[in-house]
Amino acid sequence: MFGGGGGMNPRKMKQMMNQMGIDLTDIDAEEVIIRTEDTEYVFHDADVQRMDAQGQQTYQVVGEPDERPRGDGETIETDDDDGDADADAGGSEIADQDVEIVAQRAGVSESEAREALEETGDLAAAVQRLESE
Incomplete structure (x- = not known):
């Protein structure tokens, strides 16, 4: 559709996407977590873009995730002044x-x-x- 796109400059690509009604937005994400039944994929300082096209939003996450298994009753604790998150x-x-x-x-x-x-x-x-x- 774009003729390979490898040699197209980013400005031209953005113009073409705007003409087709596709809007790209960079998101300044600190962390992205994808949870599956067994595993969590945690991206720290990932590059995230949201693409709006024809009423649909698509998110692209680029980075290297840390993988960790999910356990039953797993919680995310925050630091309290007294050290007891619960x-x-x-x-x-x-x-x-x-x-x-x-x-x-x-x-x-x-x-x-x-x-x-x-x-x-x-x-x-x-x-x-x-x-x-």
């Missing part, structure tokens, strides 16, 4: 940072977000559940 959550293993993310994404209170996280155990699933209510 103390403020009444013994819950849900990190406050995760609760804030879900609450913001789903547009709900932090207590509703925490409840959804406790039920689902996953940020994306919690947001999806709250948005479908």
Whole structure:
């Protein structure tokens, strides 16, 4: 379609993409995590681009991920002043940072977000559940 594209300059390529209604946006991501049933792929300082074309958004992540196995009940702990990440959550293993993310994404209170996280155990699933209510 682009005749190989290897010799095309980036400015010309961007013009052609704009003419076709494709918009590229660089995202200044600090970290990208892809979770599968068994593994987490964690990209630190990855290059991320979002492409908007014909009402669809596609994300491209470029970088070298760290791979780590997923375990049951795995939590992401944050540093508290007292060193106990779970103390403020009444013994819950849900990190406050995760609760804030879900609450913001789903547009709900932090207590509703925490409840959804406790039920689902996953940020994306919690947001999806709250948005479908």
